[in-house]
Amino acid sequence: MSRKVSGPEIERVVQLLARLPGLGPRSARKAALTLLKRRNELLLPLSEALATAAEKVVACSVCGNLDTVSPCSLCQDPRRDRSLIVVVEEIGDLWALERAGVVGGLYHVLGGHLSPLDGVGPDQLNIAGLIERARTDEVTEILLALNATVEGQSTAHYLTEQLAGADVVVSRLAQGVPIGGELDYLDEGTLAAAIKSRRRL
Template sequence: MSKKIAGPEIERLIQLLARLPGLGPRSARKAALALLKRREDLLVPLSEALATAVRTIVMCPVCGSLDTVSPCTICRDERRDREVIVVVEEMADLWALERAAVVNGTYHVLGGHLSPLDGIGPERLNIAGLLDRAASGPVKEIILALNATVEGQSTAHYLTEQLAPTGVIVSRLAQGVPIGGELDYLDEGTLAAAIKARKRI
C-alpha cells in the first residue's frame, strides 16, 4: 500500500491528472507541482478555462464532434459537401484532417473503435447515428478515415458490412497511412495523399 505524500486536495489533483492520456502517476505528480508552483499564471487560468469548457462545450447531435454551438460549426457550414461523410475515431483525428485542409465534406465522430477485449461494442460508439445519416440523407460516399491499427481495421470492416444495405459508396484511406499509425501524428502531406488516393471497399 502506497504512503500518502500530501494532503487530500493535492492527492486528488494528482489522481485526476493521472487519468489523462500519456500521464502516469509520476508525470501527474510533476504536472501537479508545476500547476501549484505557478498558481496565478497557470493554475487559475486553467481552472477557469476548464469551468468554461464544462459550461459551454457540447456534443453535436448530428456528427458527434465537440463545439460550443449545436449543431456544430462544421455541420452548419453551407459550403460543406453534404454528400460526403468522413468517419473518424476521435476529435483529434477530425482536427488533423481539418489542419490538412483536404476535406470539404462533413464528419462523423465514432468516439473510439471496436475493442471486444475492452468491452467496447457497437452500442458504445456513435454508429447508430452514422447509419441513420447514411440511410436518410443525401449521402453518396462515406470515407472511413480510421486509424491503421488492428482495432481501426476491425471497426472499418464492421462499418462496411453495416453500411452495405444503404447503397452508399464506402471508401477508406489509401495505405499511405502506416500500419499502427494514428492520424493525429501524421503530417499534412501524408494525410492529403491518403485522402486523394482513397479506394472503394
C-alpha cells in the same frame, strides 16, 4: 513505505492529473507543481477555462464532435460538401484531419472501434446514426478514415457490410497511413496523401 509530502488538496490534483493520457504519477506531480508555482498565470486561468468548458461544451447531436453548439460549427458550415461524410474513431482524429485542411465534407465520430474482448460492440458506438445519415439523399460517399489497426480494419469491414443497403460509395484511406498507425499522431502531409488517394471498397 513512502510518506506523503503534501496535503490532501495537492494530492487530489496529482491524482486527477495522473489519469490523463501520457501522464504517470511522476509527470503528474511535476505538472501539479508547475501549476501551483505559477498560480496566477497558469492555475487560475486553467481552472476558469476548465469550468467554462465543463459548463458550455456539448457533443454534437449530428456528428459527435465537441463544440459549444449542437449541431456543431462544422455541421452548420454551409461551405462543407454535404455529399461526403468522413468517419473517424475519435474526436482527436477529426481534429487531426481538420488541422491538415484536406477534408471539405462532413464528419461522423464513432466514439471508438469494435473490440469484443473489451465489450465494445456496435451498440456502444455511434453506428446507427451513421447508417441513418448515409440514407439521406444528400450523401453520396462515406469515407472510412479509421486507424490502420486490427480493430480499425475490423470496424471498417463491419461498417462496409452495414452500409451495403445505402445508395453510397464506401471508400477508405489508402497510402500514407501505416499499419498500426493512429491518425492523431500523423503529420499533415501523410494525412493529405491518404485522403487524396482513397479507394473504393
